[in-house]
Amino acid sequence: MRTPSTSNLLPLTALAIAGVAARAQSQPVAHLAARILPADRAPITGGVLVAHRGKIVAIGPRDTTHVPQEATTVDHGSHWLCPGFVDLHHHVGGGGGDINDMTQPLNAELRTFDLVKPSADLIRRTAAGGVTTTLFIPGSGTFLSGFGTLLKMRGGGSLAAMIIKELGAMKVAQGFNPERYSGDLGQTRMGSSALLIEQLDRGRDYARAWRDYEAGNGPRPKLDPALEQLRLVFDKKVPVLIHTAGVRDCLATSRMFQQRYDVRMILSHGSFDGWLAAEPLARRRTPINLGPRMYQMGRYGQMHGMCKEFWDAGCRDLSINTDAPVIAAEELQLQAAMAVRLGLPYDAALKAITIVPARQIGLDDRIGSLTVGKDADFLVTRGDPLDPRVPPLKVYIEGELIHSHGDVR
Amino acid sequence: MRTSTLFVLSLALLSAIDLPGQGRGRRGRRSQPQPPAAKAPAAPAQEPAKKEPKHYTAIVGGDVYIGTGQRLTGATVLIADDKIERVGHNVELPQGTKVLDAKGRCVSPGFVIVKGSGMGAGFSGPYKDTVNPFDPSIKQGLAAGITSFLAGSTTSRGRIGGNNAVIKLHYGDVEGMVLVENSVVGLSMPLDRASKEKLEKQIEQCREYLAALADYPAKKAKDPKAKEPKQPRGAEKVLAVLQGKAKLWISTGGAGFSPFARMMGVSGGGSDLAAIRDALDVARMFGRGVVLDGPTSAWLVPDEIAATGSGVILSPRTRVPRDPKDPDRTGSNLASAAILAKAGVPVAVTCPAGMFGGSGVGTNGILGQDLNTPHVDAAYAVRGGLDNRKALRTITLDAAVAMGVGDRIGSLEPGKDADVLILTGDPLHYSTFVTTAVVNGKVVYEKGKEALFRHIER
Numbered sequence A: 001m002r003t004p005s006t007s008n009l010l011p012l013t014a015l016a017i018a019g020v021a022a023r024a025q026s027q028p029v030a031h032l033a034a035r036i037l038p039a040d041r042a043p044i045t046g047g048v049l050v051a052h053r054g055k056i057v058a059i060g061p062r063d064t065t066h067v068p069q070e071a072t073t074v075d076h077g078s079h080w081l082c083p084g085f086v087d088l089h090h091h092v093g094g095g096g097g098d099i100n101d102m103t104q105p106l107n108a109e110l111r112t113f114d115l116v117k118p119s120a121d122l123i124r125r126t127a128a129g130g131v132t133t134t135l136f137i138p139g140s141g142t143f144l145s146g147f148g149t150l151l152k153m154r155g156g157g158s159l160a161a162m163i164i165k166e167l168g169a170m171k172v173a174q175g176f177n178p179e180r181y182s183g184d185l186g187q188t189r190m191g192s193s194a195l196l197i198e199q200l201d202r203g204r205d206y207a208r209a210w211r212d213y214e215a216g217n218g219p220r221p222k223l224d225p226a227l228e229q230l231r232l233v234f235d236k237k238v239p240v241l242i243h244t245a246g247v248r249d250c251l252a253t254s255r256m257f258q259q260r261y262d263v264r265m266i267l268s269h270g271s272f273d274g275w276l277a278a279e280p281l282a283r284r285r286t287p288i289n290l291g292p293r294m295y296q297m298g299r300y301g302q303m304h305g306m307c308k309e310f311w312d313a314g315c316r317d318l319s320i321n322t323d324a325p326v327i328a329a330e331e332l333q334l335q336a337a338m339a340v341r342l343g344l345p346y347d348a349a350l351k352a353i354t355i356v357p358a359r360q361i362g363l364d365d366r367i368g369s370l371t372v373g374k375d376a377d378f379l380v381t382r383g384d385p386l387d388p389r390v391p392p393l394k395v396y397i398e399g400e401l402i403h404s405h406g407d408v409r
Numbered sequence B: 001m002r003t004s005t006l007f008v009l010s011l012a013l014l015s016a017i018d019l020p021g022q023g024r025g026r027r028g029r030r031s032q033p034q035p036p037a038a039k040a041p042a043a044p045a046q047e048p049a050k051k052e053p054k055h056y057t058a059i060v061g062g063d064v065y066i067g068t069g070q071r072l073t074g075a076t077v078l079i080a081d082d083k084i085e086r087v088g089h090n091v092e093l094p095q096g097t098k099v100l101d102a103k104g105r106c107v108s109p110g111f112v113i114v115k116g117s118g119m120g121a122g123f124s125g126p127y128k129d130t131v132n133p134f135d136p137s138i139k140q141g142l143a144a145g146i147t148s149f150l151a152g153s154t155t156s157r158g159r160i161g162g163n164n165a166v167i168k169l170h171y172g173d174v175e176g177m178v179l180v181e182n183s184v185v186g187l188s189m190p191l192d193r194a195s196k197e198k199l200e201k202q203i204e205q206c207r208e209y210l211a212a213l214a215d216y217p218a219k220k221a222k223d224p225k226a227k228e229p230k231q232p233r234g235a236e237k238v239l240a241v242l243q244g245k246a247k248l249w250i251s252t253g254g255a256g257f258s259p260f261a262r263m264m265g266v267s268g269g270g271s272d273l274a275a276i277r278d279a280l281d282v283a284r285m286f287g288r289g290v291v292l293d294g295p296t297s298a299w300l301v302p303d304e305i306a307a308t309g310s311g312v313i314l315s316p317r318t319r320v321p322r323d324p325k326d327p328d329r330t331g332s333n334l335a336s337a338a339i340l341a342k343a344g345v346p347v348a349v350t351c352p353a354g355m356f357g358g359s360g361v362g363t364n365g366i367l368g369q370d371l372n373t374p375h376v377d378a379a380y381a382v383r384g385g386l387d388n389r390k391a392l393r394t395i396t397l398d399a400a401v402a403m404g405v406g407d408r409i410g411s412l413e414p415g416k417d418a419d420v421l422i423l424t425g426d427p428l429h430y431s432t433f434v435t436t437a438v439v440n441g442k443v444v445y446e447k448g449k450e451a452l453f454r455h456i457e458r
Helices: A004-008 A121-128 A189-214 A225-234 A247-260 A272-283 A306-312 A329-341 A346-352 A355-360 B002-014 B026-031 B136-143 B193-222 B236-242 B259-263 B273-286 B302-307 B336-342 B374-383 B388-393 B397-402
Strands: A029-036 A044-052 A055-061 A072-075 A080-083 A085-090 A131-136 A144-152 A163-173 A240-245 A265-271 A288-290 A295-297 A303-305 A318-320 A378-381 A394-397 A400-404 B056-065 B071-080 B083-088 B098-101 B106-109 B111-113 B146-153 B163-168 B178-181 B184-188 B247-251 B291-293 B311-314 B347-349 B420-423 B434-439 B442-446
Touching: A029 A378, A085 A265, A085 A329, A085 A355, A121 A131, A121 A329, A121 A394, A121 A400, A131 A163, A131 A329, A163 A225, A189 A225, A189 A247, A240 A247, A240 A272, A247 A265, A247 A272, A265 A272, A265 A306, A272 A295, A272 A306, A288 A306, A303 A306, A306 A318, A306 A329, A306 A346, A318 A329, A318 A346, A318 A355, A329 A346, A329 B374, A346 A355, B056 B420, B106 B111, B111 B374, B111 B397, B136 B146, B136 B434, B136 B442, B184 B236, B193 B236, B193 B273, B247 B273, B273 B302, B302 B336, B311 B336, B311 B397, B336 B347, B347 B374, B347 B397, B374 B388, B388 B397
Parallel strands: A029 A072, A029 A080, A085 A131, A163 A240, A240 A265, A265 A288, A288 A318, B056 B098, B056 B106, B111 B146, B184 B247, B247 B291, B291 B311, B311 B347
Antiparallel strands: A029 A044, A044 A055, A080 A378, A131 A144, A144 A163, A295 A303, A378 A394, A394 A400, B056 B071, B071 B083, B106 B420, B146 B163, B163 B178, B420 B434, B434 B442
């Protein structure tokens, strides 16, 4: 089972998802490269990465790293290795479209798992851009639009080969899209907050009742299928990713999800003048997932790089997204490059599309850096992997070559 | 002013650049009598007619990208008034030369953008009357490295049309903002049969007219009563293309996807090959190369395009999905620019036609998708396999050639307009900034003096 915790809890999700160990390599492979950017520590010059059965079993400088005798060698010459990129705000795992069910304002029972289409062209394109893991989330058409799926961008095959977690995160949208102008409640932030709080309170109480029951402190609650998924958020098994923007809404998001509910959360977008909230958010260590907007024109004509402003204010838990298809899924690297252009330190930008999003979504034990024990998800490039001129020549997921430059036009 | 205009005209006459016409608008041609060709001097420094001493500016010590594909390390660009005077090593600086230090910097021609809007341009001609030299977005354009762009329309259904101008980002001065009007005319595919027949007829009439015009002086000498041939009515634009005074851009429809459909990955269709071939038919009708505007499938037929002497405008980042029924011959290709350049087709790069892209220096926050970073679009041509220095041509010289002004702008060659950038590094590197922009010999942007990027260290 690749998704132990979440799917076990779901009575409706008794889908047996086969592991992909069968396709993993039986022999270790040593990848030699002139430079390795592990993302969580200093670059390695003249390095080797050994992949076996989908995992990294050794990594380091060639002269001090033990390579198993039976290993076959792939020499990447003067090229570089870096971790596969991670995009936590991605909408095209279903091939595009179909991500907003907008009849009701709150949809905690929905999930994008039902949309994933392994054959979609856009999945291959995403991988071509070096993005190996995505959180495929529903749109921002409603206040609570459902649960996103965590996927490996291994298209063209089975669904099982792609799924990391059926329920990767819950998607909430607070303003700048979900407003309901059709006459029902929720036209303003007042209405949206009231609706969300009503639903989230129910979820919190439901989760608490189950926890109490399981601890032997209460009666067995009545099963409510509509709240089963929401329960995972309050059991802190699944984070909430909140579409929010502007200084007022960014602070409201932190207030609601960090203070009122204290759940695992990721503040996504943070656009417009959201960076004005950077200092209080830095104090609360709010996980921030920035993009697709990268700058705001200030009142006095300065082009403020949003990432730089958050970074300078002390927000270190900072990742970058594409909001694909808003920015093309394969251009996550460009988003990071543009953040560097506007003043984000290079290391922070590389981390913002690798180890930081992995940690924010709770997968840093598996992906996000080139570290022993993690999945062998990595790219081979001619140089700086953030440079738009430098395409990934090869993309590996769990040690398996899934893309070579030119495969996708 | 007048002497310099005369000089420009005469220089153009002398120049060996392959573009015969400069696409001066009708207006300009009427009011300007032809200058006597004999008056043209070889080097600007020796022009005797000039009384005012020249103002010299030199950009010294930078790594100079000429724009033709060449690079000179630690060279000098000497500017006399509004023109490039010399580029090279050991350039002697005349007394009183204003020196701009570019040591450790790169120097490049100003970027030339084939499709733009805003940045001081009006919405329709006559552009001279509608430009705003104090539009703040001009500074934003200059910060992006843009010194010239084509504003206005270049598409026209059924007949050759369009209304546009090459605008220079000559901040603060109306004079020098409009390089030329209608140096580009446009035609959109598909062309229905009636329209095509009409166009063929017009071309024939114009050819007859041009032949009669060429014979006219001899006729007149024999018979003083001989009447001057009459220009065919309503065929000015056709005539301009035939005479090489305007570049014909043919929009192929880009495989018929709306930007929204393209963004959402709609499949099916995915080919505009038929439109490309129709456009090349039109090129053959004129006997001249055209410019294919935004073709998706050009990468499939680079040699057919090269054979007509045509060029291409594209965005390497505009993605068109393949048709599952014919996947190998449909859809876009990241390598398009490289494939076309290899076949000898000049390529001008524009920003992506995505849902959130735009032809202006946007302020809506999505960097890398609009005209705020034209060098990034050229960088994507490199991603697709184009050589780094050749890729700079896609936003300099080859873009200028596509706009019919390759003899005026787009490279740092003597006699051309002094539109020069000093950059913090490789022009196509994502974190390179413009530190100084010079247009028509005048410093119009300095990073350290403008609010836009002053706060970003580089």
